[in-house]
Amino acid sequence: MKKMISIFIVFILALSITACAEKNTESNSSTAEEGKYSEITEAVDDDLQKTDNSNVLVVYFSNTGTTEQIAKLIGEILDADMHQIIAKAPYTDEDRDYTNNSSRCNREQADETARPEIDGNVENLEQYDTIFLGYPIWHGQAPRIISTFIESYDFSDKIIIPFCTSHSSGIGSSADNLHELVQGATWKEGERFSVDSDKQEVQKWIDRLGISFHVTEEAVGVFDMENKKVKLNSGYDMPIVGLGTYALSDEECYNSVRALLENGGRLIDTAYMYHNEAAVGRAVRDSGVPREEIFVTTKIYPSQFGNPKAAIDLALETLDIEYIDLMLLHHPGKGDVDAYKTMEQYVADGKIKSIGLSNWYIKELENFLPQVSITPAVVQNEIHPYYQETDVIPYIQNLGIVVESWFPLGGRGYTKELLINETIMKIAENHNVSAAQVILRWDLQNGVIVMPGSSNPKHIKENLDVFDFELSEDEMNQIRGLNRDEKHDWY
Numbered sequence: 001m002k003k004m005i006s007i008f009i010v011f012i013l014a015l016s017i018t019a020c021a022e023k024n025t026e027s028n029s030s031t032a033e034e035g036k037y038s039e040i041t042e043a044v045d046d047d048l049q050k051t052d053n054s055n056v057l058v059v060y061f062s063n064t065g066t067t068e069q070i071a072k073l074i075g076e077i078l079d080a081d082m083h084q085i086i087a088k089a090p091y092t093d094e095d096r097d098y099t100n101n102s103s104r105c106n107r108e109q110a111d112e113t114a115r116p117e118i119d120g121n122v123e124n125l126e127q128y129d130t131i132f133l134g135y136p137i138w139h140g141q142a143p144r145i146i147s148t149f150i151e152s153y154d155f156s157d158k159i160i161i162p163f164c165t166s167h168s169s170g171i172g173s174s175a176d177n178l179h180e181l182v183q184g185a186t187w188k189e190g191e192r193f194s195v196d197s198d199k200q201e202v203q204k205w206i207d208r209l210g211i212s213f214h215v216t217e218e219a220v221g222v223f224d225m226e227n228k229k230v231k232l233n234s235g236y237d238m239p240i241v242g243l244g245t246y247a248l249s250d251e252e253c254y255n256s257v258r259a260l261l262e263n264g265g266r267l268i269d270t271a272y273m274y275h276n277e278a279a280v281g282r283a284v285r286d287s288g289v290p291r292e293e294i295f296v297t298t299k300i301y302p303s304q305f306g307n308p309k310a311a312i313d314l315a316l317e318t319l320d321i322e323y324i325d326l327m328l329l330h331h332p333g334k335g336d337v338d339a340y341k342t343m344e345q346y347v348a349d350g351k352i353k354s355i356g357l358s359n360w361y362i363k364e365l366e367n368f369l370p371q372v373s374i375t376p377a378v379v380q381n382e383i384h385p386y387y388q389e390t391d392v393i394p395y396i397q398n399l400g401i402v403v404e405s406w407f408p409l410g411g412r413g414y415t416k417e418l419l420i421n422e423t424i425m426k427i428a429e430n431h432n433v434s435a436a437q438v439i440l441r442w443d444l445q446n447g448v449i450v451m452p453g454s455s456n457p458k459h460i461k462e463n464l465d466v467f468d469f470e471l472s473e474d475e476m477n478q479i480r481g482l483n484r485d486e487k488h489d490w491y
């Protein structure tokens, strides 16, 4: 999908998001106006929460109501249009008697060419590009009426997402066997539900699908300080505070990630170059925290751009956490466009949820973006009070891309000077917090994600605790005044 369109697209989790209103207190009204963050303060009018999923249709066939129940949950979650497939000759109890070899259902299922007639049709199927297709499992397969349905329309360029209900069978080959009846569609892996499946289970499946749905543009890039996350243009939510793992050895890394997760942090930043992806993966797996709650970023290095597929496969294998939430190109370099395009393919396959760049500045972005299809979800650059990137940050944010800071505390070896800076210390004293917390909060109020590096559990806990105070506009400005355009690393 073209890059500008992707800005308008976010994943369906947005449906649970209430519209965001900038906090309007005396102390921060101008902060909210000039800064790039806002808070979800209260539930707002239902209409404002509605996403535009007019491109999504939930079609289902249901005889005894079980599939209908799941279809309705999908429809509710996505606010999507619904269509029930009705048999021209309704199925009676007798027809459904699967213990009788010659019952109607059994005869139809035994005959691959059976095409039971349908009453009614879907008007304007062309307006939908994503179709959830639900059915009960009958003898391991979709009822033949589903074949009638899919042979009645043109599904070219549409995404079909099958789901089924059954007594105990899985979705098995039922969806695969439908593929050959449809030309030009992309099939997603289907899911089986039982009569006991609830909304949460359905929501989790939808989350795992990695499909984008239309929602309002405003949600993208808005920092939700209450839930400590931001909506990316890919549709996924990203935690706004986490842990960086650069320079952490395996053991340190494992312990630090465990400490982060135990203290409620959910964002972890690693890279091929840090040689600790395996430790990150192990800590994630051992933590007991559900995978879908954790957000892991990794990066591929320019030396890997020659064979990006191998690099991505290696990261997936080393991390061993099913999928990567965010993969970045670590630096610009020879082959970066091709490497990015390979990441785009992994996004389509659901193995990487979001993709982005690191150490890309205005010129690099101007050159790079026209060459790729998916707008980066995140750009990660060096940002701290002594190196504020005042021109780069708004440029990136205006593209609908979320900015993330590396070296938020100045970087290993440089933190001291920042943490004893008089201005910062004074502000910290005002709020009864540490200098590190002030810096991290300053980033957040600028709409910048932070993942300070630490191997000290006390620091890790402290760094997550930045949501109970707020810097005034005056304090924000004081920190703005500290800028020295002083880079602490070469890239």
Ligand SMILES: NC(=O)c1ccc[n+]([C@@H]2O[C@H](COP(=O)([O-])OP(=O)(O)OC[C@H]3O[C@@H](n4cnc5c(N)ncnc54)[C@H](OP(=O)(O)O)[C@@H]3O)[C@@H](O)[C@H]2O)c1
Residues within 6 Å of the ligand: 243, 244, 245, 246, 247, 269, 270, 330, 358, 359, 380, 381, 405, 406, 407, 408, 409, 410, 411, 412, 413, 415, 419, 434, 436, 437, 451, 452, 453, 454, 455, 456, 459, 460, 462, 463
């Ligand atoms: N994309 C890129 O090119 C790039 C480049 C560099 C870094 N990064 C990423 O950005 C992350 C952050 O950068 P970084 O770790 O190098 O530097 P940093 O976060 O600016 O600073 C880390 C240093 O700060 C100390 N620290 C952390 N929390 C503290 C606190 N509350 N109070 C006092 N000291 C504290 C740490 O020591 P303790 O261990 O004692 O807590 C460590 O020495 C990296 O880990 C990495 O994931 C990316």
Ligand SMILES: Cc1cc2nc3c(=O)[nH]c(=O)nc-3n(C[C@H](O)[C@H](O)[C@H](O)COP(=O)(O)O)c2cc1C
Residues within 6 Å of the ligand: 061, 062, 063, 064, 065, 066, 067, 068, 096, 097, 098, 105, 106, 135, 136, 137, 138, 139, 140, 141, 165, 166, 167, 168, 169, 170, 195
């Ligand atoms: C003819 C027939 C065959 C069935 N075959 C299977 C089967 O192979 N495996 C299974 O687990 N359930 C089977 N079932 C049970 C249904 O898949 C299950 O009850 C389903 O949830 C019904 O969905 P509905 O209420 O939407 O019609 C069969 C039911 C019928 C009527």
